[in-house]
Structure formats: structure tokens, C-alpha cells
Amino acid sequence: MRKICILLILGCISFSLTYAADTVFDFESGSLEGWTVLNQGGGVSVSQEDKYAGSYSVKMVSDASGEDYWSVQLETPSIATKTSHLYKISFWAKAIGGGGVIRLSTESAYQLTDEGGNADRQYLPELNIGGNWAQYTYQDVYGSALRAGGSSMKLRIDAGKIPGKTYFIDNIEIIDLTPDLEEEEFVNTIPLAKEHSKFLGNIIANNVRPNFDTYWNQITPENAGKWGSVEYTRGNMNWSALDLAYNHAKAKGYKFRFHTFVWGSQEPSWISSLSQAEQKAEMEEFMTLVAQRYPAIDYIDVVNEPLHQPSNIRQAIGGDGTTGWDWIVWSFRKARQLFPNSKLHINDYGIINDPNAARRYVEIVKILQKENLIDGIGIQCHEFNLNWTSVATMRNVLGILAATGLPVYVTELDISGNPAGDEDSQYLMYREKFPVLWEHESVAGVTLWGYVSGATWKTGTGIVESNGTERKAMKWLRSYMASEASKVPNKFYETSNIGILQSPKFEIYPNPASDFLTVKGKTVEKIEVFDAFGKKISVNFKDEMVDIRSLSEGLYLLVVDNKEGIFTGKFLKK
Template sequence: MFRRRLPVLLLPLSLLAAELRAQNAPVPQQAETGTLGADWTSPTQAGVQYVTVVPTATINGQSPGTAARIITYSVTFPGAGSYDLYARVRIGSGGANDDSFYYGNGFGSKLPADDTNWITVNQLNGVGYTGATEVVTGAGGGQQQVWKWLNLSAFNGGEPPISFTVPAGGLTQTFQIGAREDGLDIDKFVFGETGRFFTVANLDAGAQGSTTPPVVFTPTGLPMAAGKPKFLGGVYSNPQKPFFNNYFNQVTPENAGKWGSVEAVRNVMNWTELDSAYALAQRKGYPFKMHTLIWGAQQPIWIEDLPASEQLREINEWFAAVAQRYPNIAQIEVVNEPTNDLPLNGSTGNNGPNTPGSGAGNYYNALGGAGTTGWDWVITSFQLARQYFPTTQLLLNDYGVASSTANAQRYLGIMNLLVARNLVDGVGIQGHAFETRNVSAANFAANLTTLASAGKPLYITELDIDGVNAANPPVLDDAIQLAEYQRIFPTLWEHPAVKGITLWGYRPGHWRTAQGAYLANGDNTERPALVWLKNYVRSTVLGTRANQANAALTLAPNPASHGRFQVQGGERVQAIRVFDLNGRLVQEIPGANRATVEVALSVAPGMYLVQVQEAQGITSRKLVVE
């Protein structure tokens, strides 16, 4: 009997290959199953076996350096294709000093000291995913001392990340990681198919991810303070990058501008993250504030034991390197937290005691120590900053200085020392939740007015407001955060001497994530305080600012031949003071309440700062004398 054949439907080869690739299961790899170099150990804690590197005083800047700091794995894949690399890690109590390692730049055995063979993964302290249903993409908000997942192929932690290609004829591959900082624990890795979306639960179980992208909220619109006479800026780091331009119009790097982050290894400079923040500011036309040059924390460990003269030489090199690389810095926090954290081992300030190896810098005496003023080290720092950054607005920055009348007066005293030498251009005032909580808005406003009496604009540099209740353990509470924003933010924003506010983070990965200080959730949705803040800033009409500089004032000609020029466009000029770049007053001329004043300087050729005092405030201009 004749039987009729049914047609066979053949898939095109390209579709068949794609279908086969889509079946590639994830490949888990326990970290301790590799061949461990001599510097690695494999302890077990709370049922989790992991790997960690033994403590070491020094690290290589861009590579493991020796074979002892490498772990080698043999990984067999189910099929050819592209895979992303995921890792389950835990950051130790050292935070930013415990949060980096290397992985091989592709498969194969790598040369330990060849930087091109390795991808640096740094700044893991404030990123990662812990919630079972969270999709592990590029950042997240996981904190230190908790196990969390990272997608290393989607996270730039110092160098561009990579995915891994498995060829059809080579399903078994060699994969290597390398140690950088101690204090980082690694539990396991997962190679997951590129293009799939893995949740924390998927990765924990080694289960396949979804091909459907997660649904997330996408913010739109211009920065909150667009068109306003004050900026509302944000701190810039990997966790805070998403949708930055939809909220903020000023940029401050979070940790990337701290000396210890840039030059952890002497003469090995890591500018990557700082470059990223600066590039955004230049691209968008936002003011860029450098945070920070001098501080008693997160400084290079290697500088602590150098002779004072060598320390001072290194400080000069640090200033010069920043000035050369970033010529268009709008503001610099020259000294950070002078009343709380001296750059001195043995100091017992609020952040102390500063012990050897803690990152305090220990260069307090190299800058002059207390000296005759009690703050000579601060004055020296600003003299150097004026020398290296003659056209940049120089700020002092500290916390606790507006929440206490006594602290405000002490801080004002330091400011006045700098003002008298024409070394400072603005007052930086941190505004963390532990400062503003339980302080009345009226008291905060009064202390701001006290600090404004130095005659310099005020900047709220590090504002954050917590959002958890008093339960044990605390629970996220939108209403508490909203009420506190509504209580304190208008006091800051509407004060006439405040010229700008910078939020110290707004997403998970915030340094106070555990306190609920973030304003946007991991899926980008806005908490009620952020919704209110956007509406408030955009709708509030700000009045005339006190101590306003005169934008119309000019010096002509500039350059000035033989020191002769005119101050033009003034309004009732009361006095003109001319300072050299070390902040020394070289000449003072009465203004006689005139709009135009003839000036003849008896000075050597060079650059000078001309400060013009008028009834409505002080205007500063740079002058070149030929």
C-alpha cells in the first residue's frame, strides 16, 4: 500500500543554533574548588565555605603580582556561546579597604604581574544584590558584611567589564581570579548565559534565568534645580549613576576623589572613577566639586611613615596631579573635617583614635601642625590649594558645625583665619541625618547665619535623611523620611546664604542604606520624600541671595600693564583688596563708594586675586599683571 509522506519542517541552521544556545544552563563554581595560591585560605563560617586572601601590607595596583595570589579553576560548559560572570561575595568591616579583586581578562592562564591580563573589580562596598527576587544587573545596593551577588560582566569597578566566549571546540576552559585587597570573601561564581536575567534566587540555586527583562520604573525630566539660582547636586559613584541627570545638576565624587582611592599604591594612580564623574560634569555643563584633597581618613597608608619633608613633597605632587588632570574644577573641598578627624596618628577626634595603618595620613606636622594659630596645617593646605588651583572656588568642609552653636563658632574661627588671608571662597557644611535629627529648624537656620558672617557663600555638601522607624530591627518607613525632609530641607534651601545643596546619595548603595536614607528604590521607583522634593524644588521661587557677587564687575585691561587697571561696573565700591596666590594681602585701595575705580599696583608680574567689596557683597576676580 502506498503511504503518503508527511513533509518535514526544518528550522534554518541559524535558528537551530540559537535554540541550542538558549538551552545552555548556568555553570556554578564553588570558589574553594579551584587550585589556591599560597596566599589564599578557605575557611568555613555559618555553614558557608569560601575563599579569602591572607592580610598583606601592600597590594599591586592593577594585577595580583605573584602566583601565590591567584586561584585557578577548570570550568566545563554545557555548550558554546557567551556567558556573563556572576560572583557571591562579602565585604569585610574595612569597607572600601576590603572591596576589590581581579579576574582574568578572558579564559586561560594569566601572567601574575601583567596588568593587561587582568580586570580590576573595585568599589564593591556599596553595590550588589541580596533580595531573592532582585534581578542581578549592574549595581544594586548591597552593603558590607553581608553575602551579595554581583554581575561582574555588567559592573565597571575600575576597568571595563567583559563577558566570556566559549567556542564549540573548547567547552572546558581555564578561569583565574587574583587577590587585591584582603578582607574580601568569595563564596562562588556562576557563569550565566549572556542575555538572560538572573535573580538572586536563580543564582543561589544554580537555576536558569529568564529571557524577559525586569520591568522597572524609568524617571524622566530635567534636574530638579534646572533654571534655579542654586544647584541641587548629587554624589557620583557606581550605585548612584543611574538616572543621575534626571535629578541633579552638580557632581561630587563619593570615594573616587579621596587620595587613598587614587594612589593606594605609591606612584600608581587610579583615576578611572574620578574621570567618569568629571567627564559627566564637563559633558552636561554641571559644576564639578573635587572631594577631597586633605583629610584624616582614606589617605594612602604608605605616606604615614615618610619623613615630614617627603610627606610635604608628596602632598604637592598630589595637588599638582589633580590640577593637571582636571583643569575645570568648579569647587574643591581642600580640607575635610578639620575639627573631627586630624591627619595625625594618635589623634582622638570624633572619628578617632587614628591608629597606624588606619589611613589617617599622619602628615599633620608636615603641614605645620597647630602652629601659632592652632590651625596652621589647615592654612598651609589652603595656601597650596590657592597655588595649584588659582581659579577654583576653595571650600572648607566639616560636619556637626551647624547643629551646635559652639561648633558653629569654632568653625567660624577657622573660616576667619582663612578669610583674613584670602584663602577660602566658601563654607562647606555637611548635613547627615545624625546632625539634623533632633535639631530644630530655627537653631539650624541661626547657625547657618552665624557661619555666613564670614562673608562667604554656604554649601550643604553631604545631605542625607534617614527613612526607618524605631522598631527593632528598624523597618523602612516612608512617612518618617518624608516628614523629616519637609521639616529640614526648606530651612537649608531657602536660606539666602546657601548657594547649593549636594545629596550624599539617593539610591540603594547609599552609605546609609541600612538607615533607609536612599530616596529611590532599586527598581528606580521614587519614595514619597523624593516625589515631594522634586515638586518642592521645582515650584519654590527663591528670593535675592545675600552677599551676592556682582556678575557685571570687570577689571580692564586684564592683563594689566605695569599693574594699572580699572574696576568697572561696580556699585558703591567700598574697598579693593589685592592678594597674591599665597593669600597674602599686597595692597588695599579705598573705593570711596564709586562705580569705577582707578588702581595702580606696585607688584611683580604674575597672577593676583582682586577682591572688590560693595554694599551687596564681595566679588573676586583674577588679574594678570604684565
């Protein structure tokens, strides 16, 4: 017998979640047609002697001399399952006189696995069966949910452990816990994090895909900002791909993350042949050139992967020193000097899955905090860490990082599913793990490391096919971001391009603006406006009003000067 499917509508989510039809065996046909008695033991039959509900149950009697589970064994008909879906299995049972033991198993290995798809669950734990009718359930087995390994399975009732024991079993249920996506409807959430307190971004490589702005509102250059990409040949700077990513971010008013300065991977090969003095000078030159060319960078990954890929020139910029991490301190001091208006971050992988690594990471952060050199913590969250990490561990690590008082940024998120590229598995992992990251109040933004299948760093992590077709993970993500569940607080919410720019001396509004900016405060001696490339733009200022009607849409830097000092802030022309 099959139950009809259940339809759920969650808040303002734009699609229905339909659960597969569950399987129920209630024996009301009065026969075991389709079932297989593998071992008769002391007898297997449909009986009216005792039942939980209805008129019939199945009666199983273990062999008087047997002590093996399978000495009396009954196998179900084939049960349709969906690969990677999670299941709950329950049944009602009683043992005459109590003291019974029953175990369920599957016909063959890997028809059921742990939630990650790694550990076989062919033999489920034994259950102690009492003398009265009670429901027994398998759902959380050895600390993990039960996952279907394929499109079908057969269950076996193994009841031969206790010699001569009589059991009655009724209403066996196999319940699909994983909803499918159906009947999606268009929801105007362009980009996905529209009207949210945090951004949802992605990378740009060598071109801006036509659907990029449909989804994302923050940009990180995938490889274009890495030293080895910019200066592959000493003294020959290639800015083209970095210009592309930066320009698109500034034209759209998106946050831009520069990635990265000090990193032991993708450094230019020629650097290793230089003296330490030359290495230091070359790094300073690279950072200076970036500062001059890109004056409105929002976030900078100053040091990348210090725990896993420390810079090969670290001895040239301070080595271990007195702190154990003096080369990192030097890097952040130099970045603070050259980028006074940018937020300086550290970034590494292997953090979200390892509380001990998180604590070591925090030790570096605290050293930087002593000099007010760091503004945020980056965690990469790649699939080789996140796929296998429990929600409990994720929350533990986020708590460790949040205790620093700094915002946390998920900088390089990708999820592949298991096996890599399996659409159902990837969708389930997104549904389980993305909200843990997004909904944490100390997470100020999330950046995916690619989204188009076949064009991502790690195989199987794309959530949109190259032809534009959305995979299940993207359909779910888009609908989740349109729901109230995603409208969560961010205690570090920045209003640098929305709202009122304020300083002790000036108040500047509205922001964004289309025609005029109002500047109120003490006597203004000079106002200057610079575009995202550092070019000074001529504007008229009169009666506390800055005329910006001639400006193109995009992000600008406003500099207000009087006798007491200078105030700088960003505004968005719309």
C-alpha cells in the first residue's frame, strides 16, 4: 500500500516541496504475496492472533535452537527509493513475554548508507523488543541519518537472535524525508541577496557571464589578483582580468574583494632567485601598484592560507619573529598603510571542519587585533572540507571565530555532493549546510567559488549548467534567498553604500543618490569626487548641495575638507 504524497508550502518560497510516496506494509491483504521467507525458523505467517491495527500482523517464531539473526528471516518486496534521499524506517512490534531482539538489514551492501554516502548500513543496530506493542524507529543510526544508495532496496527482518521467541510485527513504514523540487515559479529576486543584510557573491575569471548579475552582488577575481597572474614575468604587469572584475563591481555598486597578496602558492617563480631584500621590495611594489590602480577596494585577503600554504618569502618580510607570525604582522601593517579605507582580512581553508585549526587561526587573529590591523576573518569552505563536515562542527567553529568580535566571511564556498556532481546529493548538502553559514549573525557575507558546471575549480561544484539550466541546488538556493528564512540579522551590517554617511563633522545624504548629495556640517572648504579608478571628477557644490547629475551610475569616493580635517566616504550614483 502507498500513501499519497504530501505537499508543503514554506513561507514565501516560490516552489512546492513534494515528498515521494512513502511505503507502508500493513499486511491487511491477509497474505505475504511479494514477500520472501528466507529462513523459516519456527514459523513465519500472516496472523490474526495479535495485531497493532487492522485485522492482520505478521507472526515470526525463532528456531528453538538457533541463536543467529538470520535463523528466522523475512524479506520485503522491492521498495522504490531515490538515490541520496534520506529515509526513516519504523515498525510496530511486540515479543511474547518480552525480552526479544530484532534487527533490520538490507538485501545487499550500500542499499542504505550513512548521510555522507561513505559508510555501509546493511546491518542496522539490534532493537530490544518488549512485551507490549510499541513503535521502533531507525532514523539517527550511529550518529547519522540513513541515505538511499540507489533506486531500490529490500529490507530483511532478522528475528532469530533469541531462541524460541515469538514476535508480532505490524505497520512497517519507509518514509522519504527529502523533498523534491517541483512547479517552480518566477520570483523577482535579482540578485539573490537583494534587500538582505549581507551579500551573496561569486568569482569572475576572464569574462562576466550574462547571468552573473541575476544571482550575485559581490565579486572576487578568481585568479586575476594573484601575484603570479599579474606579474608572471618580472616587471611585466597584466591587469586585464583584474580590471574586468573590479570595473564590473564598481559599475554595479557591488562589494569587491581583492584576492590576494601574501600566499605561498601562485607566487611568481622568479621571486625565489632574488635576495630577501629584493623579495621584500618586490612585494611592496606589487601592493603599491594595486593601491594606485584600484583605490576603492572593499575587502583585501592580505594573507592567504597561512596555516597551509605560508608565503615562500616570509623570511624576507619578518619571518617568525617574536610573535611567531611576524611575517603576517608586516603584511597587515603594509596593507593598512597603503589601503586605509579597505577592510583587511585573513583567509584560509581547513577551518570550518576543524575546531583545533580554528583555534590556531584565532591565535593569529588576536596578534593582529593588538595593533588593530585586521577587520575580518575569511574561511574558504571548499567541498573537500564542507562535504564531510557535520552541522554541529560547523556551528562550533563559527562560534570560535565569532568570539573574536570580528565579522566572518565565507570566501570560497563550493559543494559537490557525493559522488561529485550528483545532483540530488549536492542539493541536499546545500539545503543542510548553506543556512548554517548564512544565518549565523557573525557571518557578514558569503562568496561562492564559481557556479557554472564545467567552469569551476573543483569538479561537480557547479549549480547552473553551461546552457543556463539551473540544477536543484540553485533552484533551492534561489527560493531560499526569496524566503523570509534568509532575511537574517548581520550584526556587522555595513551601510557604506546605503543610507547616510556620517562623521563627527559632516552628514551626507541621500545615499544612493541620483541628482544631488546634501552635505551638512561645519564650514566646508573643499569637496572632491573620485571615480572607482581614482580619477577626479568635476562637480558643483553650492548651498550644501553637490550636483551629481552628470555622473554615470556607479560607486564614487567623496572627500570633504575643512580646517579640522578630511572625511572620506563612498556613495552610489543610481
